[in-house]
Amino acid sequence: MSKKYNAPECYTHNFVTVFRLYLLFLTCILSGCVNIPDSYAPPVQRKPLGGTEPNPIGHFVQMGDLNATAYIVKDVAEGAEAGSWRWARKRPELRFFLDNTANLSFKVDFSIAETLLRETGPVTISIFINGHPLDVLKYSEAGEKHFEKPVPADFLRAKSMNFAAMEIDKIWVSKSDGAVLGFILTRAGFTQ
Amino acid sequence: MPQAVYILFGAAFTVAVCLAAGRMLLRSLSIRLCRQEEHALAFVTGAACLSLLMFLLCAVGAARQRVLLAIGLGVLALALRRGAHRSCGDSLPPVPALWKWIFRSIFSVFFVLYFFNAMAPEMSPDGVTYHLGLVSRYYRVHGFERVTTNMYANLSQGVEMLFLFAFAFGRHSAAALTHFAFLVTLPLAMLCYARRFGFPVAGVCAALLVFVSPVVGMDGSVAYNDVATACIVFTAFYLAQIWAASESNPASLVPLGLVVGFGYAAKYTAFLAVPYVLGVVGWKSLRSGRPVVKPLAIVAACAALMIAPWMIKNTLWLDNPVSPFLNQVFPNPYIHVSFEKDYAHHMRTYGLKSDREIPLEVTVRGGALCGLLGPVFLLAPLGLLALRFPAGRSLLLAALVFLIPYPANIGTRFLILALPFVALSMGLVVERSTLAALTLTIVHAIFSWPLMLAVYCPPDAWRLLSKIPLRQALRIESEESYLNFRMPHYGTARMIDNLVPAGGKVFSYSGAPEAYTSRDILVAYQSAFGNVIGDILWLPLIPEAEPTWRLRFRYPSQPLRQIRVVQTALGSPDHWSMAELRIFHGDKELSREENWKLRAKPNPWDVQLAFDNSPVTRWRSWQTLYPGMYVAVEFGGPEISDSVLLECGHDQYKIRLKLEGMDESGKWKTLADAPQESDAQPQLGLRGAAIQELRARGVEYILMYDFDFRANDFNEKYRVWGMTLLGEHNGARLFRLNPPEPELAARQ
Numbered sequence: 001m002s003k004k005y006n007a008p009e010c011y012t013h014n015f016v017t018v019f020r021l022y023l024l025f026l027t028c029i030l031s032g033c034v035n036i037p038d039s040y041a042p043p044v045q046r047k048p049l050g051g052t053e054p055n056p057i058g059h060f061v062q063m064g065d066l067n068a069t070a071y072i073v074k075d076v077a078e079g080a081e082a083g084s085w086r087w088a089r090k091r092p093e094l095r096f097f098l099d100n101t102a103n104l105s106f107k108v109d110f111s112i113a114e115t116l117l118r119e120t121g122p123v124t125i126s127i128f129i130n131g132h133p134l135d136v137l138k139y140s141e142a143g144e145k146h147f148e149k150p151v152p153a154d155f156l157r158a159k160s161m162n163f164a165a166m167e168i169d170k171i172w173v174s175k176s177d178g179a180v181l182g183f184i185l186t187r188a189g190f191t192q
Numbered sequence: 193m194p195q196a197v198y199i200l201f202g203a204a205f206t207v208a209v210c211l212a213a214g215r216m217l218l219r220s221l222s223i224r225l226c227r228q229e230e231h232a233l234a235f236v237t238g239a240a241c242l243s244l245l246m247f248l249l250c251a252v253g254a255a256r257q258r259v260l261l262a263i264g265l266g267v268l269a270l271a272l273r274r275g276a277h278r279s280c281g282d283s284l285p286p287v288p289a290l291w292k293w294i295f296r297s298i299f300s301v302f303f304v305l306y307f308f309n310a311m312a313p314e315m316s317p318d319g320v321t322y323h324l325g326l327v328s329r330y331y332r333v334h335g336f337e338r339v340t341t342n343m344y345a346n347l348s349q350g351v352e353m354l355f356l357f358a359f360a361f362g363r364h365s366a367a368a369l370t371h372f373a374f375l376v377t378l379p380l381a382m383l384c385y386a387r388r389f390g391f392p393v394a395g396v397c398a399a400l401l402v403f404v405s406p407v408v409g410m411d412g413s414v415a416y417n418d419v420a421t422a423c424i425v426f427t428a429f430y431l432a433q434i435w436a437a438s439e440s441n442p443a444s445l446v447p448l449g450l451v452v453g454f455g456y457a458a459k460y461t462a463f464l465a466v467p468y469v470l471g472v473v474g475w476k477s478l479r480s481g482r483p484v485v486k487p488l489a490i491v492a493a494c495a496a497l498m499i500a501p502w503m504i505k506n507t508l509w510l511d512n513p514v515s516p517f518l519n520q521v522f523p524n525p526y527i528h529v530s531f532e533k534d535y536a537h538h539m540r541t542y543g544l545k546s547d548r549e550i551p552l553e554v555t556v557r558g559g560a561l562c563g564l565l566g567p568v569f570l571l572a573p574l575g576l577l578a579l580r581f582p583a584g585r586s587l588l589l590a591a592l593v594f595l596i597p598y599p600a601n602i603g604t605r606f607l608i609l610a611l612p613f614v615a616l617s618m619g620l621v622v623e624r625s626t627l628a629a630l631t632l633t634i635v636h637a638i639f640s641w642p643l644m645l646a647v648y649c650p651p652d653a654w655r656l657l658s659k660i661p662l663r664q665a666l667r668i669e670s671e672e673s674y675l676n677f678r679m680p681h682y683g684t685a686r687m688i689d690n691l692v693p694a695g696g697k698v699f700s701y702s703g704a705p706e707a708y709t710s711r712d713i714l715v716a717y718q719s720a721f722g723n724v725i726g727d728i729l730w731l732p733l734i735p736e737a738e739p740t741w742r743l744r745f746r747y748p749s750q751p752l753r754q755i756r757v758v759q760t761a762l763g764s765p766d767h768w769s770m771a772e773l774r775i776f777h778g779d780k781e782l783s784r785e786e787n788w789k790l791r792a793k794p795n796p797w798d799v800q801l802a803f804d805n806s807p808v809t810r811w812r813s814w815q816t817l818y819p820g821m822y823v824a825v826e827f828g829g830p831e832i833s834d835s836v837l838l839e840c841g842h843d844q845y846k847i848r849l850k851l852e853g854m855d856e857s858g859k860w861k862t863l864a865d866a867p868q869e870s871d872a873q874p875q876l877g878l879r880g881a882a883i884q885e886l887r888a889r890g891v892e893y894i895l896m897y898d899f900d901f902r903a904n905d906f907n908e909k910y911r912v913w914g915m916t917l918l919g920e921h922n923g924a925r926l927f928r929l930n931p932p933e934p935e936l937a938a939r940q
Contacts (some may be wrong), residue, residue, distance in 0.1 A: 024868045037796065037797075038788070038789075039789035039790055039796075039826065040796070040799055040800050041786055041787075041788065041789070041790070042784035042786065042789075042790060042798040042800065042804075043786065043803060043804045044804070045804065045805040046804055046805045046881075047805075048805070049876065049877040049878070049881055051876050058873050059873075059876050060873060085779070093719045098876075099876070099877075100876070100877070103909070103911060103912040167933040190876070191874075191876070192877070192878075192879055192909070
């Protein structure tokens with residue numbers, strides 16, 4: 001029994017234990033070298049991108065936004081349909097506040113209704129920025145349309161309101177109540 | 193003097209110094225070796241010594257050409273004085289005449305092929321990006337510099353230290369030829385081992401199976417390190433066998449330990465050589481009834497001598513001894529945990545649909561897994577029959593051990609480590625039948641010749657060209673001309689050198705051939721810093737990342753010492769992030785005072801990004817979601833507040849947040865279980881803001897490839913971003929980041 005107790009297994013066991021302890025010790029030492037600071041102070045504050053106080057009117061509007069009416073100057077329906085789009089009439093006009101005028105594009109998502117196009121035939125939409133003609137678009141097919149085009153900086157005014165108008169050449173007039181419909185406006189504004 | 197002479201001198205000088213150092217060490221320890229095997233074993237042992245010496249020189253910034261020349265000449269002179277150049281020892285048992293002829297014929301033909309490929313201008317993908325990119329960087333600054341933005345600089349670089357020695361004299365191709373020296377040494381060592389232990393035919397067969405294997409030839413003739421690592425590991429195995437067979441001469445444990453440690457220094461995946469050799473030494477000592485601890489201690493101490501420098505370097509500079517791995521165990525600001533996980537996942541799959549594709553990919557196709565062993569290795573399972581022989585059992589055990597890391601990286605190159613053992617096992621099985629052994633060897637040689645590979649491999653297989661680049665190797669055709677023709681982005685590297693001033697930092701999502709430019713290339717995926725830069729640049733392009741999502745926690749107005757937003761969900765792949773954390777009392781935001789203490793878990797190092805008022809920078813967890821993540825603010829004293837607003841991107845659909853606060857008594861309590869959600873409008877000027885954030889971090893140039901994500905936006909709107917297009921080469925565009933407008937105006 002005593003001989004068995006002193007057999008090499010015991011030696012091996014001790015060796016393994018010591019080796020494990022050594023590994024544990026080594027890991028602890030190495031972990032101790034890890035430099036994790038406790039906390040940081042607030043960094044230097046960046047200036048707000050616009051450089052001015054927040055304005056309720058920005059550079060882009062979704063027709064479903066709660067404050068979309070603030071952007072509408074004329075010829076756009078009061079209420080949003082399905083929470084996302086509005087009817088535009090002959091010459092819908094929107095306003096946008098811009099801090100800077102460099103490198104901006106005018107972007108608009110709209111649709112031409114099949115029913116209207118069937119009655120009016122192909123339509124032409126002219127786009128104006130602050131009264132300057134930006135582009136003329138011709139459509140002979142209904143459906144969703146996307147327009148995006150860079151706007152020359154001299155068309156725009158920095159730190160003030162800018163006006164975008166889209167004039168359709170043919171409108172649909174309801175025979176029953178005289179309602180005027182041009183196209184469906186979803187979103188519009190200036191982007192980079 | 194012709195460039196080819198410098199190249200050959202650089203490589204030959206390196207090999208000669210390794211050989212001389214190794215021979216002196218082995219002879220000073222009175223280790224009895226046979227004449228033929230001494231060359232191979234001395235070369236690898238000497239390489240370990242030279243590598244360690246180079247590490248020390250790099251550490252003290254003394255890696256200059258003159259210093260290296262003096263040291264090399266000194267070693268050679270000492271070796272000559274001690275007579276180490278003279279062969280001694282007995283000869284190994286002879287190889288049968290037929291097999292000697294077979295070996296010499298096939299070996300010579302492939303030797304010529306590999307030699308000229310290695311000497312040709314270096315253009316291997318990893319060679320020109322990091323293996324030699326870092327070597328050339330070390331050479332420029334005469335040693336190591338603290339590199340925290342390139343995970344490859346964190347890997348052990350034992351073989352690259354030898355490349356650096358050669359590079360000092362012969363530049364890139366001299367380094368590749370140094371690797372080629374290991375490629376030649378490996379089959380010779382295998383043959384010597386087989387001759388010593390009585391199976392020379394199996395040795396010839398196995399040595400040729402390895403030497404002509406397409407992936408071995410390809411890898412060994414460029415500035416990679418896989419073949420060198422395999423050679424080092426096999427040498428360790430060989431030395432262990434010699435020690436076990438030579439009545440356990442304790443002196444032979446010294447080179448054994450050095451070579452085993454050199455394995456780790458060469459490549460992390462070779463770390464298994466350490467437990468393997470310790471196991472062999474311990475087991476043999478136990479079985480023969482000799483002391484166990486002393487031989488183990490000798491091996492461990494010598495191995496530690498080679499391993500410790502790399503671990504210490506990483507611990508001191510990167511807070512992680514085994515960076516870029518185990519970042520969860522050793523948290524650090526240099527490598528993100530998420531990157532490590534993504535990288536490991538990619539290495540485990542390489543985009544394969546099923547593991548069942550692996551056998552054919554690694555033996556016949558060679559495209560998806562970057563290289564092929566040759567179709568003959570489909571017969572590798574035959575090697576299991578070698579279990580009948582004692583040597584076979586040793587070899588198969590070694591093969592098994594060195595295959596363990598393979599599932600972690602299933603690239604074909606990662607099989608090279610175990611390949612010598614597998615090939616020797618196969619050799620043992622077929623050596624009884626001359627016809628079978630001859631057929632196996634010759635068929636393999638034929639199927640491995642580049643012209644044949646072109647017949648059955650897909651075009652994207654990683655392999656040598658069909659034509660030996662003789663004119664290019666001898667620089668009859670200039671390096672510039674060849675690289676411009678063969679390497680798509682050599683011109684990009686030259687463009688960077690021409691257009692970016694010295695010290696300029698270039699950011700890229702996809703990297704550049706760093707070995708051919710002296711400018712600092714910061715690659716998005718290679719570090720935490722690069723990840724953050726890449727995130728900033730992408731933010732204006734990804735609507736889901738734009739901080740338009742508003743999460744507001746409301747609670748009764750009260751004085752608080754600390755607040756913390758806690759994330760409670762578990763899930764992937766989302767990371768938690770926030771561009772800004774603002775604290776309000778009524779409508780007024782509390783100003784961020786200098787005595788505030790900001791904390792985050794995980795990734796505490798980036799917490800300031802959530803408090804810098806910039807919409808294009810954001811604190812990210814850089815780990816997938818787990819409960820207990822938090823971002824906290826400790827005020828200088830109790831502050832009255834009633835709401836906390838987070839400005840976030842939507843790209844974190846699975847997060848669940850609550851707000852906790854510490855009251856004046858120091859007790860934490862929940863202030864709000866969930867935030868109110870709303871959306872703000874996208875902001876203009878994000879692109880310009882992102883560019884200024886890069887400039888604030890010292891990055892003044894961007895290199896954008898056509899294949900990079902949303903490269904078209906950068907190419908078409910670089911003026912909107914605030915950049916100037918400096919140059920273009922082969923679909924890569926170099927932009928300079930313009931200073932902010934007022935600064936620009938002031939300059940004009």
